[in-house]
Amino acid sequence: MKQWFKNTSVLKLIIYGVLMIGFIGSVYFINHNHGFYDQPIAKITAATVEKTQELTDIYGNEDILYTQHLEGTVQNGEYQGQAIELDNEYSLSGANDHEYRAGQDLFVFIDGSAESDAALSGTIDNVKRDQYILAITWIFIFVLLVIGKRQGFYSIVSLALNAVILSFALDIYIRTENASLLMIASISVLLFTVTSLLLVNGFNEKTYAAILATIAGVFAALLLASFAIWTSGGNGLNYEEMQFLSRPYEAVFMAGLFIGSLGAVMDVGITMSASIFTLYEKNPDISIEAMKTSGIEIGKDIMGTMANILFFVYISGSIPMLLLYLSNGATWPFAFSITLSLEIARALAGGLGIVLTIPIGIYTSIFFIKRKRAAQ
Amino acid sequence: MNVLILLAFMLCMAMVMIGGKKGAISFVSLFINFLVLLFTVYMMNDPGNDPILWVIIACVIISCVNLFFINGINTTTLAAFLSTVATMIVLLLFILFLTDLTMINGFGAEEIDELSLLSLYIGISFVELAAAVIIISTIGAITDISISISSPMREFHLHNPRMSRSDLVHAGFAIGRDLLGTSTNTLFFAFFGSYLALLIWFKDLSYSLGDIINSKIFAAEMITILCAGIGIALVIPIASWITAFLLTRKA
Numbered sequence: 001m002k003q004w005f006k007n008t009s010v011l012k013l014i015i016y017g018v019l020m021i022g023f024i025g026s027v028y029f030i031n032h033n034h035g036f037y038d039q040p041i042a043k044i045t046a047a048t049v050e051k052t053q054e055l056t057d058i059y060g061n062e063d064i065l066y067t068q069h070l071e072g073t074v075q076n077g078e079y080q081g082q083a084i085e086l087d088n089e090y091s092l093s094g095a096n097d098h099e100y101r102a103g104q105d106l107f108v109f110i111d112g113s114a115e116s117d118a119a120l121s122g123t124i125d126n127v128k129r130d131q132y133i134l135a136i137t138w139i140f141i142f143v144l145l146v147i148g149k150r151q152g153f154y155s156i157v158s159l160a161l162n163a164v165i166l167s168f169a170l171d172i173y174i175r176t177e178n179a180s181l182l183m184i185a186s187i188s189v190l191l192f193t194v195t196s197l198l199l200v201n202g203f204n205e206k207t208y209a210a211i212l213a214t215i216a217g218v219f220a221a222l223l224l225a226s227f228a229i230w231t232s233g234g235n236g237l238n239y240e241e242m243q244f245l246s247r248p249y250e251a252v253f254m255a256g257l258f259i260g261s262l263g264a265v266m267d268v269g270i271t272m273s274a275s276i277f278t279l280y281e282k283n284p285d286i287s288i289e290a291m292k293t294s295g296i297e298i299g300k301d302i303m304g305t306m307a308n309i310l311f312f313v314y315i316s317g318s319i320p321m322l323l324l325y326l327s328n329g330a331t332w333p334f335a336f337s338i339t340l341s342l343e344i345a346r347a348l349a350g351g352l353g354i355v356l357t358i359p360i361g362i363y364t365s366i367f368f369i370k371r372k373r374a375a376q
Numbered sequence: 377m378n379v380l381i382l383l384a385f386m387l388c389m390a391m392v393m394i395g396g397k398k399g400a401i402s403f404v405s406l407f408i409n410f411l412v413l414l415f416t417v418y419m420m421n422d423p424g425n426d427p428i429l430w431v432i433i434a435c436v437i438i439s440c441v442n443l444f445f446i447n448g449i450n451t452t453t454l455a456a457f458l459s460t461v462a463t464m465i466v467l468l469l470f471i472l473f474l475t476d477l478t479m480i481n482g483f484g485a486e487e488i489d490e491l492s493l494l495s496l497y498i499g500i501s502f503v504e505l506a507a508a509v510i511i512i513s514t515i516g517a518i519t520d521i522s523i524s525i526s527s528p529m530r531e532f533h534l535h536n537p538r539m540s541r542s543d544l545v546h547a548g549f550a551i552g553r554d555l556l557g558t559s560t561n562t563l564f565f566a567f568f569g570s571y572l573a574l575l576i577w578f579k580d581l582s583y584s585l586g587d588i589i590n591s592k593i594f595a596a597e598m599i600t601i602l603c604a605g606i607g608i609a610l611v612i613p614i615a616s617w618i619t620a621f622l623l624t625r626k627a
Contacts, residue, residue: 037586055497062423063497094503095482095496107590126485129595130586132478140602144556147609151553155560155605166568166575174579192565200557228382236378242573243490246580252573260569263562270558300395304402304446305523306562307387309516311406312438313566315413316512319420320483320505324491326421327498341380346569348383351406355390355399 015153019145023138030131034076034105041128042072042084042108044100055091059329064092070100074120079110083119095324098127105131158196165191166259181247185255189218189262196266205368206277207270213361214262214269220360221265221353222258225345238341241321253342260314261350264306265357271302272361280369291369292362299358307351314343314350405441412437413512420508423499428472431508435464435515442519452523452530455622459522459615460515466614467607468511474599475506482506484593486577506596514604517563521611525552526619533623541624548616556609563604571597 008016034041051067070086086108090097100106105128111121144152169188173179193214201207229237229250239249275298276291318339325335391399416434420427439460443453475481481502483491529548532539539547568575574597578588588594 057495057497059495059498061495061498063499065497091497093496093498093500095498096488096491098479098481126590126592127479128590129478129480129592130589132474133589133595133598136474136478136599136602140605143606143609144560147549147612148553148556151556152609155557158557158561159564159601159605162564162568170575170579173576196561224386225383228379228386232379232382234379236380244486245573245577247576252576256569256572258569259572260566262569263565266565267558267562296394300398300402303391303395303399304405305442305516305520307402307406308409308442309520309562310566311409312516313513313563314570315410316509317570319413319417319509319512320502322417323421323500323505324494324496324498326417327500328494343570344380345383348380348387350566351387352383352390355387355394358394 019141026134027138030134033130037076037107039107039125040077040079040110040122041075042086042106042122043075044070044072044102044104044106046071047100047102059327061327066090066092066099068100070124071119072106074108074110075105079113079120084108084110085119085121086124088124095320100124100127104128154200158199161195161199162192165195181251181255182258185258189258190215192259192262193266197270201270201274205372206273206365209273209277209364209368210266210269210361212364213272213357214266216360216364217265217269217353217357218258218262220356221261221349222254224352224356225254225257225349228349236337236341237345238337240338241342253346257346257349260346261310261353264310264350265353268299268302268306268354268357269361272299272358273365276362276365277369288366288370291366295362295365296358299362303351303355303358306354307347310350310354311347314347315340318343401446405445408441408445409438412441420500420505427501427504427508428468431511432465432468435511436461438515439519442516443523447523451622452526452619455526455529455619456519456522456615458622459526459611459618460519462618463518463522463607463611463614464511464515466610467514467603468507470606471507471510471603472504474603475503475510478595478599480506480592480596480599482592484591484596486581486591486593510600510603513567513600514563514607517559517604517608518611521552521555521559521608522615524555525612525615529616529619530623541620544620544623545616548619549612552612552616556612559608560605563608564601567597567601567604 053065055063068088090099107125108122173184242249321339388403391403419430
């Protein structure tokens with residue numbers, strides 16, 4: 001133990017200390033925060049299934065419906081400490097219902113005060129999930145720090161920083177009348193790129209080349225996507241899944257495409273500039289042609305996997321909705337166009353951004369290397 | 377003219393122009409991955425099939441396509457394949473536990489209005505589907521990191537055959553750590569992009585912080601992003617150990 005203290009720098013000790021205090025403090029707080037919620041929270045103490053009913057809908061889907069009786073105690077507000085009884089219906093598939101268990105905290109609506117000793121009655125509104133979110137966040141932080149060390153720490157900081165920038169940008173968009181989402185997204189993209197790349201790579205020509213390549217790459221992807229939508233009159237894009245929005249769908253879609261492809265394009269941009277600068281550092285007399293050829297070779301290797309990463313992130317989220325439509329008698333083309341068209345368009349446009357960043361990255365890196373050579 | 381066909385054509389042209397034959401293979405593998413996903417959805421549509429079993433089958437096929445079809449069969453791709461499958465199974469167990477615990481299965485109260493015309497009792501377990509979604513969203517990144525770790529490790533081993541197993545593992549960790557930042561960034565932004573509409577909507581509804589954190593949709597998004605990050609970190613030790621084991625066992 002003593003040895004360990006000696007071998008650890010002061011900064012590290014401070015970081016460990018802050019982490020431990022943050023961890024203990026936040027876990028304690030989240031388990032005792034019931035009083036901060038206005039809505040009553042009930043802790044379930046007993047759950048029994050009272051009725052089971054088999055069910056077949058008009059499309060021949062079979063399911064089982066359960067009726068559950070729950071007993072619990074109110075944790076906050078004017079009824080704190082009183083017993084409450086709730087009824088819950090849930091299905092085997094659970095598309096819009098849940099089987100509750102003893103020990104869970106639920107947000108409830110209470111029907112009104114009960115007579116003398118009888119238990120309160122009410123309806124269930126939502127599950128209290130904050131303690132789980134916190135626990136998973138801490139697991140994420142610890143796993144990244146233990147495995148990734150310094151780089152893991154930078155990943156966490158960069159995620160938090162970018163989430164704050166995004167949230168702030170959206171606040172501006174919501175509060176400003178007639179604000180252009182694309183304009184706000186463009187400014188955020190500049191901020192995201194500069195902060196993320198500088199954070200990971202520091203101030204040097206390599207980073208500047210990557211920043212320029214990334215920005216040119218995402219704007220190229222956006223332009224090509226707009227061009228494709230414009231020439232085809234938007235034919236084939238179905239904005240059904242965004243119907244809940246009271247905002248122009250197309251702008252939201254384009255902004256999502258823009259921000260979504262940014263990470264992958266940044267990855268390609270930094271890979272290209274890092275490898276070309278390494279070539280130059282190993283052999284300062286290397287010819288421009290040789291750098292171009294090696295750059296293209298590296299690009300060939302990464303473009304497929306990068307496009308794949310985007311593809312899976314976008315498509316996977318639509319699977320439950322796609323299954324729901326298919327089970328409700330929708331034909332494949334209809335279900336496909338309603339649930340997948342936007343995701344596929346996003347993945348393809350992101351792929352274009354990735355591929356175009358390869359030559360752009362080569363040129364921006366060579367530009368900075370030429371400048372360096374001229375200065376010498 | 378359909379936007380999707382036009383964009384697919386443009387992507388194919390760009391990949392072939394810049395990547396030549398390798399670019400064409402990349403485009404074909406993207407297309408095969410898409411077909412594999414559609415086939416998986418088709419199989420999951422039958423309530424008699426277990427979604428978890430099918431998501432494992434899909435991931436195995438997808439990593440075969442991404443590793444063996446593009447790079448051929450050799451020690452590197454074999455190590456990357458084993459690492460991908462091992463990471464996926466560890467992650468899957470963790471995620472199944474989480475989706476059940478946090479009740480993020482199915483659709484949120486905010487989404488349910490537009491689905492009012494549909495029958496929701498379709499007999500397919502949405503708890504397992506929620507886990508399947510998270511796993512599939514990270515499979516691309518996990519295969520990418522495992523091949524990026526195992527391929528340079530093989531080079532180290534070739535140039536320096538006397539390198540011990542633990543030295544190889546250390547080298548693998550170092551490579552993985554360098555990839556961590558950019559890979560997590562790639563995923564985070566992709567998720568931000570696809571959740572943008574929902575984020576704007578939450579802001580429009582002026583939810584309180586408590587409403588947002590406890591809502592099913594936001595919780596599901598947070599858990600997806602965090603699990604993706606955990607998966608990317610986990611693949612680093614797994615790929616380093618498996619590759620080092622395979623390389624030193626052969627020698």
